[in-house]
Amino acid sequence: MELKWLEDFVAVAELGHFARSATNRRITQSALSRRIQSLESWVGAELLDRSSHPIQLTDIGEAFIKTAREIIYDAYEAQANARNDVRLSEESxxxxxxxxxxxxxxxxxxxxxxxxxxxxxxxxxxxxxxxxxxxxxxxxxxxxxxxxxxxxxxxxxxxxxxxxxxxLASTQILPYQKLGRDAPDLDAAKGPDIPLLAYSPTTYMYRIVEHCIEDMPARKRLKTVYRASLAESILTATQEGLGLSWLPRNVAPGTAEENGLMMVSDAVSTNVRIxxxxxxxxxxxxxxxxxxxxxxxxxxxxxxx
CATH class of the missing domain: 3.40.190.10 (Periplasmic binding protein-like II)
Structure with missing residues (x-):
């Protein structure tokens, strides 16, 4: 097993797309696919559901990704310590x-x-x-x-x-969707499904969003169509019109409108301290x-x- 296999796996899991992940990893899509297959062969199970769009983690993949991130972190932490490279200088x-x-x-x-x-x-x-x-x-x-x-x-x-x-400061976690789309009625318990762009369960933001929607009348109408660990991935998916998301107000510079977003309702928001x-x-x-x-x-x- 190679460290780059784990990094490739995490990249695909976070972006939900082989081509974009290959671009970010600066390798060809075919090479990325081969590495993921090698990792799955080493694990002994499929980690990604390639039939879904965007690509989702399998149940085993959900369980494995936390370990993958820990291995990546521990490897680079050990490398930094070995090189005595943690600090840039005494005044850094x-x-x-x-x-x-x-x-x-x-x-x-x-x-x-x-x-x-x-x-x-x-x-x-x-x-x-x-x-x-x-x-x-x-x-x-x-x-x-x-x-x-x-x-x-x-x-x-x-x-x-x-x-x-x-x-240091405070900010709001608010529900957003693509600018120009009809806003879903979050006060209605019945109605069409609402596509949700969700955070991975291991993230801090996942628990914050769960707090926001805990008593929301439309909670049972939320259907996860996209899941990622990083807020910027959720942000981009929202800008692409893939669904509804909860984002920190300060996740990107400028106003919501400048970022192609519309705030849906401040009734299901929450304040967080920084x-x-x-x-x-x-x-x-x-x-x-x-x-x-x-x-x-x-x-x-x-x-x-």
Whole structure:
């Protein structure tokens, strides 16, 4: 089994399309297909349902993808540690974050921070990891800051003694569809099926969306037609008109209309905090400067809604 087989499998699972995945992986579609087949042969079962459009995971694929991501992460983590390449320099800042936040929120935050304390090298780690893994990266020094969502539907599972929390901002998770389409009636329990663009069950966003639709009258009418781990994949599928999705308001720059989207109803939305964690006792100069700025006014570092 080769690491690139796992990376190919995850790419297809997230994009639901062999051709686009091959382009992203910079290989031919036939080569990508052969690698996936080799992985399935090694596992001993089909991982992808190729008869569906977009391509979906089989039940075994759903169970296997979490392990695949963990293997990929562990392999690159071990490589970075072996090369002593985790940090860019003693004055660099390493920020671990949820992937969705790396799209627009983190670049804005870093830009504002550099205006205050001067320029510094920055490394962003937005791998698919558990909350525990991210906190451990702070503890072992491979990250200086961890930025994530915070919502009552997803309680923090850890004792966070030794760490300090800063509330940076808040945003909304809202239902969107392609601009110009007739909006489904989410208050009606009966009616035609509503195609849903869903997050993978292992993601943070999946639990947030479940909270949003828990008591929604039209919940039983939602039929999943597309599933992905990454918000930008859900965003693109929404822009293509494949169905209804729940997205963070700040998932892309500009207004919903500028992104070809229409917000369907704010009655089935929720607010989430964007929170940062770091060690309570900074040990490097960059950590001390960061700690000072966050302590002064964390919410002033990011001007996003």
């Amino acid at each position: 800042l390493t920020i671990a974050c949820l992937h969705t936040l790396s799209l627009t929120f983190i670049p804005t935050m870093v830009g504002n921070l550099q205006k205050r304390i001067g320029s510094f090298p920055t490394s962003i780690s937005a791998d698919m990891r558990s909350f525990e893994d991210y906190i451990e990266s702070l503890r072992n020094g491979s990250s200086d800051l961890f930025v994530c969502y915070d919502h009552p539907a997803v309680p923090t599972p850890l004792d966070l003694n030794g760490f300090v929390r800063f509330d 929170t940062a964690f770091m060690v309570a006792e900074p040990i490097s100069k960059i950590q001390e400067r960061l700690f000072q700025q966050l302590s002064l006014n964390a919410e002033d570092l990011v001007h996003q809604g």
